[in-house]
Structures are given as C-alpha cells and as structure tokens.
Amino acid sequence: MLNITEKKSSEQHEFERRFGTLNTLNSPSQARKVARVLMVLLALFIIIMFLPWQQNIRARGEITALTPQDRPQKIQCPIDGTIAQWNVQEGQHVDSGQVLLTIAEVKDKYIDPDMILRLEEGIQAKGEAIIAKQDKVEAKKRQLEALEAGLLIKLKQFDNKIEQSILKIEGDSIAWEASKVDLKNADRQYKANQELHEKGLISLTKLETVRSKYQQSVAKEVSARTKLEMARNEYQNAVLGKNAARNEVLDKIAKTDSELSTTLSDIADSDAALAKARNELSSMEIRAGMRVIRAPQKGVVVQALNSGIGENVKSGQALLTLVPDEPHLAAAIYIKTMDVPLIEEGRHVRLRFDGWPSIQFSGWPSVSVGTFGGQVQVVDFMNQPDGTFRVLITQDSKEKDEPWPAELRMGTGVFGWVMLEEVPIWYELWRQINGFPPSLKDYKGGSDQGKKK
Known part of the structure; x- marks a missing residue:
C-alpha cells in the first residue's frame, strides 16, 4: 500500500x-x-x-384646421383706394360683420360723393323719356287705326262712285243705241223725201222740215255718244281715284308705321340705356359698401399687413389676417411618397406637440407619456412642392385618451407617429437592415394576400 x-x-x-x-x-x-x-x-x-413591436411612420408638421373656413384668412381689399380709418387693433376679438377699416376712393370716376344721387336722377329722366315715347307709340297706333278706317271709307265711296258710273254707262249706252235708231229712221225719211222732192211730189218746205229733223237726230246721236264717252271716262276716273286714294293712304300708313318702328327702336335703346344706368347704380351702391371692410366671421385680428392712414392699397391686396374662433383643429403632417400607400383613413396616430414635454416609445405606444392620440382623416391626392404628401389628423374620439390641449394654436409644431402593424422585434430589425418596407396588412384585420383572394 x-x-x-x-x-x-x-x-x-x-x-x-x-x-x-x-x-x-x-x-x-x-x-x-x-x-x-x-x-x-x-x-x-x-x-x-420575440416581443411585439408596432411599426410606424414618423413625420413632422404643424397645427391647422380641418375645414378651410376655420383656417387663418387674409382679409383683402376689394377695391383700389386709400386707408381712411382703422377700427381694430391687433389681438382684438371681432364679431361677424364688425367694421375692420374704411377705404376712401382714389379714382376720378368714383370721387364724387353724390355720384349715386346723380345716377338716380339720370335713371329717373330716362324713365320719363321712355314713358313719353310710349305715349307717342300709342298715338301712332291710334293714327294708324284712323288711317285704316279712313281708307276703308274712301274705298267704299269710290266703289259707290264706280257703281254709279257703271249704271250711267249702261243708261247712256241705251240712249246712244236709241239715238242711232232714230238717226237711221231720220236718214231714211230724209232720203225718201229728197227723192220725192226731186220728182216734184213734195214741196221744198216739207223737205226742209224733214232735213231739220234729220239734223236733230244726228245731234242727238252725237250727244248720246258724247255722254256715253263721258260716263266711261268718269268710270275710269273713279277707278283711278280709288287706286290713288288707296296709294295715298297706304303711303301715310307706311310713314306712320315707320315712325312707330323708329319710336319703338328708340324705346328699346332707352331701355338698354336705362338698364345700363341701373347696373351702374347697383355697381356704385355695391362699391360704396365695399369701402367699409367687415369681418366675415368671428375671430381675432392677429396681424395687420398695412399700417397708417392714407396708405394706398390695390384691389386684392391683403390688409390683415383673421384667425376664426373655435376652429376644428387638425394636425397636418407631411409624409414621404414611399410611405403614402401604407396610410389610409382611420389609422391611429400618436402626436407630440411642441411645448408639451413627452416621452415616446415608437414601437410601444402604450408606454408613451405626454403624447396625444389622433386619427388619419384626410390623405391628399396631390403632393406638396417638396414632394411630400399632406396628411390631416384629427383627435381620435374612439380612443380613451387625453384630449388635445385647449391651448393649441394655429401653426404649433407637431411630430407624429402613424401606427401600422405589430411585428416581432427581430423582424423589424431584419427589415431595417435589409431596407424592406413595413409589413402592410388590411387595416380591418385581413392580410394583403387574403384581400386579393
């Protein structure tokens, strides 16, 4: 071990x-x-x-009004003139119809203070002239009626005379025929007695008596023929007289009718001149009203563009700026062209107003502090001069959010985030690195693909 x-x-x-x-x-x-x-x-x-991130589009803009009538408007001078009197000062609240300033005329045509009175007198004179011409027209019409009635009477008289001439011609013609018969008988008797006298059967005294009767028959025949010719001449004279009388009266009627037409033409010209004078009078009355410039609506005078008394102004020149009372405010932000297809009406927007401190987490709007809710109301169909598109945003009444500050004024700067779709953070980073556009889905909840289907 x-x-x-x-x-x-x-x-x-x-x-x-x-x-x-x-x-x-x-x-x-x-x-x-x-x-x-x-x-x-x-x-x-x-x-x-893997946490959710809400995509958004950032843009800057300013506070404006939703309707054009609520936006600041420049009060323009309607006529050429000179400033005679100011009735307001900057910052003053004015009511609708209140006098803002008075303009004095500078043109020679309108300087006369009694111009309207002169025009009224001229109109009255033209009206009286028209009435006189109308009376003349009535007189001419009565004259025409009298001429026509006289023509009928004369024609009737000549018709009667012609009829009498015809009857006289008939009587004289019968008398002439009778005288010719008597002449033939007297001629036969004279020739027979002349033969008897040559034979010595009758005396010269008796022959002279027969010759005297023959001469009387010749004279009667000549007289009857002369009377017949005179009757025929009277008939021709009656016919010619009828035509002459008709032509004479028709000439008078034509002349009277021409005078009537001339008078009617004068009346038409006078009516046109009267209408022109009335139009000029109305224009003068309207122009006189334009000398007093009034407030078109309630508001506050914020800037006088002209100053002093006696300063000349031209028609259409801006005199001062008026901000209407209680406008329907809207935020106007300007979106790049590439982001416009992603924005549609009803989109939720978070807004930060200049002068109101805020902390904004663009991807997590629920934890933002000091921002205000809005809703896309209008997306312009035409771009601005710099190529951006204007989007109008109004206060979102559907969201339980703090209302917009009452102290907001026209032109206040605003920064907005238009909220799009929620995606994971890794997807947003990947999209930003690759430069892809935000995820676009139907705002009502469906995807683009489902919408196409």
Whole structure:
C-alpha cells in the first residue's frame, strides 16, 4: 500500500512538473460569474427579439384646421383706394360683420360723393323719356287705326262712285243705241223725201222740215255718244281715284308705321340705356359698401399687413389676417411618397406637440407619456412642392385618451407617429437592415394576400 501510494505521488509529481502550465487554465470564479451574466443577457435578448413591436411612420408638421373656413384668412381689399380709418387693433376679438377699416376712393370716376344721387336722377329722366315715347307709340297706333278706317271709307265711296258710273254707262249706252235708231229712221225719211222732192211730189218746205229733223237726230246721236264717252271716262276716273286714294293712304300708313318702328327702336335703346344706368347704380351702391371692410366671421385680428392712414392699397391686396374662433383643429403632417400607400383613413396616430414635454416609445405606444392620440382623416391626392404628401389628423374620439390641449394654436409644431402593424422585434430589425418596407396588412384585420383572394 505504501509503495503504491508513493508511486502515484511520484507520477503525479512528474506530471505536474512536465505539464505545470495546465494549472493556469483553471476557470477563476469571476469569469464564471461573467459567463452566467452573459448567458442571462443572451436569454433576455432572445426573449426581447420575440416581443411585439408596432411599426410606424414618423413625420413632422404643424397645427391647422380641418375645414378651410376655420383656417387663418387674409382679409383683402376689394377695391383700389386709400386707408381712411382703422377700427381694430391687433389681438382684438371681432364679431361677424364688425367694421375692420374704411377705404376712401382714389379714382376720378368714383370721387364724387353724390355720384349715386346723380345716377338716380339720370335713371329717373330716362324713365320719363321712355314713358313719353310710349305715349307717342300709342298715338301712332291710334293714327294708324284712323288711317285704316279712313281708307276703308274712301274705298267704299269710290266703289259707290264706280257703281254709279257703271249704271250711267249702261243708261247712256241705251240712249246712244236709241239715238242711232232714230238717226237711221231720220236718214231714211230724209232720203225718201229728197227723192220725192226731186220728182216734184213734195214741196221744198216739207223737205226742209224733214232735213231739220234729220239734223236733230244726228245731234242727238252725237250727244248720246258724247255722254256715253263721258260716263266711261268718269268710270275710269273713279277707278283711278280709288287706286290713288288707296296709294295715298297706304303711303301715310307706311310713314306712320315707320315712325312707330323708329319710336319703338328708340324705346328699346332707352331701355338698354336705362338698364345700363341701373347696373351702374347697383355697381356704385355695391362699391360704396365695399369701402367699409367687415369681418366675415368671428375671430381675432392677429396681424395687420398695412399700417397708417392714407396708405394706398390695390384691389386684392391683403390688409390683415383673421384667425376664426373655435376652429376644428387638425394636425397636418407631411409624409414621404414611399410611405403614402401604407396610410389610409382611420389609422391611429400618436402626436407630440411642441411645448408639451413627452416621452415616446415608437414601437410601444402604450408606454408613451405626454403624447396625444389622433386619427388619419384626410390623405391628399396631390403632393406638396417638396414632394411630400399632406396628411390631416384629427383627435381620435374612439380612443380613451387625453384630449388635445385647449391651448393649441394655429401653426404649433407637431411630430407624429402613424401606427401600422405589430411585428416581432427581430423582424423589424431584419427589415431595417435589409431596407424592406413595413409589413402592410388590411387595416380591418385581413392580410394583403387574403384581400386579393
């Protein structure tokens, strides 16, 4: 036993002599503690890598109003003029319709203070002239009626005269025919008595008596023929007189009708001039109202862009800025083009307002402090000059979150996080390293793939 023990001790001694450096490789107690801490940290790191992380899009912007009528507006000068009087001061609260300032005219056409009275007098004079011309039109119409009635009477008179001439022609024609018969009989008797006288059967006295009767028959025939010709001439004169009377009256009617048309044309011109004068009067009344600039709605005067009295201003020039009361506030943030497809109406947003201290954990919004909830209301369809797209965010009424501060004012800076989908932290790190876009899913809960199906 003793020999064996001594042998082992010598061997052990020889081993330690030859391999003594192995004794320095023994793990010290501090190294083992460090190893245990590193193992715990590794385990925690692995666990943390599987914790949920909410993806988000960061953007900066400012406070504005959701509706255009609630946004600060510049009150412009509607006419060219000069500032006559200021009725407000900066920071003053004004009601709708309250006078802000008064403008005086500078154009020669509108300087006359009695311009409206002059226009009213001119309109009255034009109206009286139109009434007089209308009376003239009525007189011309009555004159036309009288001429037409007189024409009918004259035509009737000539018709009667023509009818009388026709009857006279008929009577004279019968008398002429009778005279021709008497002339033939007298001519036959005269010739017979002349033969008898030549034979000596009758005396010269009797022949002279027969010749006298013959001469009388010739005279009666000529007289009857003359009367017939005169009756025919009277008939022709009656026809010509009828036509002449008709033409004369028609000429008067045409002349009167022309005067009536001229008067009606004058009335139309006067109506146009009257309408133009009334339009000018209305324009002058409206322009006179534009000299007094009033507040379009309740608000606060925040900045006067012009100062002093007598300063010339032009039409459309901004005079002051008015901030409306109780606007429906919204946060306008500006998103990069590549992130716009990931944002849709209804998305939840966390906001940090300038002047309100906060601590924000972008991936864990539940542990954020000092931030406020919002909801995407509008995503613009057109980009800004710098290429970004504006997104309007309103207070989220669905979330049980602290309301936005009442002290917020237009133009206050804001920083927003648009919340997207929850993913493991390892996935977010892997995505960031590879430069992949955030995970895009249907906001209602379905994935893109399921939506396509």
